[in-house]
Amino acid sequence: MPTSEQVTEALRAVIDPELRQSIVDLGMVRAIEFGDAGRVEIVVSLTTAGCPIRNHFEQAVAEAVGGLDGVSSVGVSFDVLSADEKARLQERLGRPSGLPEGALAQVKNVICVASGKGGVGKSTMTANLAAALTAQGYPTGACDCDVYGYSIPRMLGVNRRPEVSAERKIMPLVNPTGIKVMSIGFFVEENAAVVWRGPMLHKAIRQFLEDVEWGELDYLLLDLPPGTGDVSMTLAQLLPQGKLLIVTTPQPAAQSVAKRAADMAAKVEIEVMGVIENMSGFTAPDGQRFAIFGEGGGQELADELDVPLLGTIPLAENLRVCADNGITLSTDNPNAPAAQAIHAAARGIIASTPTALPLMSAPTGPPLPPLDVPISGTALPVVQAGGRA
Ligand SMILES: Nc1ncnc2c1ncn2[C@@H]1O[C@H](COP(=O)(O)OP(=O)(O)O)[C@@H](O)[C@H]1O
Ligand SMILES: [Mg+2]
Numbered sequence: 001m002p003t004s005e006q007v008t009e010a011l012r013a014v015i016d017p018e019l020r021q022s023i024v025d026l027g028m029v030r031a032i033e034f035g036d037a038g039r040v041e042i043v044v045s046l047t048t049a050g051c052p053i054r055n056h057f058e059q060a061v062a063e064a065v066g067g068l069d070g071v072s073s074v075g076v077s078f079d080v081l082s083a084d085e086k087a088r089l090q091e092r093l094g095r096p097s098g099l100p101e102g103a104l105a106q107v108k109n110v111i112c113v114a115s116g117k118g119g120v121g122k123s124t125m126t127a128n129l130a131a132a133l134t135a136q137g138y139p140t141g142a143c144d145c146d147v148y149g150y151s152i153p154r155m156l157g158v159n160r161r162p163e164v165s166a167e168r169k170i171m172p173l174v175n176p177t178g179i180k181v182m183s184i185g186f187f188v189e190e191n192a193a194v195v196w197r198g199p200m201l202h203k204a205i206r207q208f209l210e211d212v213e214w215g216e217l218d219y220l221l222l223d224l225p226p227g228t229g230d231v232s233m234t235l236a237q238l239l240p241q242g243k244l245l246i247v248t249t250p251q252p253a254a255q256s257v258a259k260r261a262a263d264m265a266a267k268v269e270i271e272v273m274g275v276i277e278n279m280s281g282f283t284a285p286d287g288q289r290f291a292i293f294g295e296g297g298g299q300e301l302a303d304e305l306d307v308p309l310l311g312t313i314p315l316a317e318n319l320r321v322c323a324d325n326g327i328t329l330s331t332d333n334p335n336a337p338a339a340q341a342i343h344a345a346a347r348g349i350i351a352s353t354p355t356a357l358p359l360m361s362a363p364t365g366p367p368l369p370p371l372d373v374p375i376s377g378t379a380l381p382v383v384q385a386g387g388r389a
Pocket of ligand 2: 123146
């Protein structure tokens with residue numbers, strides 16, 4: 001049977017989707033009681049009796065506590081915060097949630113790469129976009145938040161245990177094309193099945209964002225696990241400034257699944273920056289094009305969400321072969337059609353995330369030749385360097 005501290009720790013994974021904090025931190029866990037034969041009873045205090053997210057809490061609490069060793073069943077019941085308690089909660093909410101101040105301070109843009117389901121090429125896009133952004137002169141990091149199915153180490157060709165700096169920060173690995181990389185895969189035995197429970201998962205992701213020495217970056221791309229589960233919630237809570245990039249395949253079914261990721265984003269108020277359609281069409285060596293996964297889903301999703309379609313990436317064997325060998329096609333063979341499409345998408349990302357306004361600077365190069373036509377019209381009074389008109 002777990003201790004009540006262990007149960008509390010597990011309950012940290014239950015996030016209030018509106019307040020974006022754990023119900024433990026919000027003081028919403030009223031009681032933890034232990035019954036016979038592994039039964040645990042949890043009482044959660046809601047802000048209002050008719051709380052629309054009651055079901056969410058019921059499921060999330062049962063899941064978080066049910067996963068602990070020795071727990072056979074979980075009972076979840078609710079009461080309502082008193083007026084006093086509500087006031088104290090409001091007071092506490094006056095403080096910003098999320099990461100401590102200063103973490104990621106030197107990262108200009110955080111982009112969460114998400115999809116409704118697995119296998120649509122989210123990791124491939126993360127890896128190749130990170131390489132393309134770096135190659136275009138924008139220092140970029142890639143953080144593998146797909147803790148169950150991490151594939152970034154393999155795709156970016158780096159895998160060893162990271163070092164820890166004197167300031168006790170985890171140093172990201174740097175891949176051959178200059179991307180700073182972090183993955184749970186660096187810390188576990190190869191191919192080990194990783195079983196994460198809510199709180200550990202929350203902690204691991206938090207640690208990646210907080211304790212990794214990312215340094216100065218223009219972009220940090222986070223490869224999210226497929227779907228809209230715990231990790232997405234955690235990230236939304238930790239990174240209110242992050243933006244979501246949705247990867248989908250062209251068929252209508254995938255698009256409606258991808259829409260769920262967008263709905264999640266709306267619920268936690270993360271901005272969707274755009275859609276990338278991957279595996280859109282295959283062009284055979286004879287030039288004939290096959291729409292293997294259908295057509296148009298990316299544009300439809302983008303229209304529905306009213307965000308730009310940032311790229312359509314064709315199905316291409318070389319993209320897959322490179323990924324399997326730890327190479328990014330976008331930098332290895334930038335002229336390949338799929339690589340060009342990825343670079344175009346990277347430019348779309350750059351265009352929609354202004355990092356700094358261009359400053360006027362003194363002209364460089366040789367002076368312009370004098371005009372050989374007389375200037376006509378009325379001379380405007382211009383203040384000269386000496387201050388007289
Ligand atoms: N445009 C593409 N053309 C060919 N193969 C692709 C393409 N995009 C992804 N793949 C391959 O499909 C598989 C699944 O992609 P992956 O990026 O791992 O998906 P996800 O991260 O969404 O689960 C990988 O083997 C990858 O190399
Ligand atoms: Mg993946």
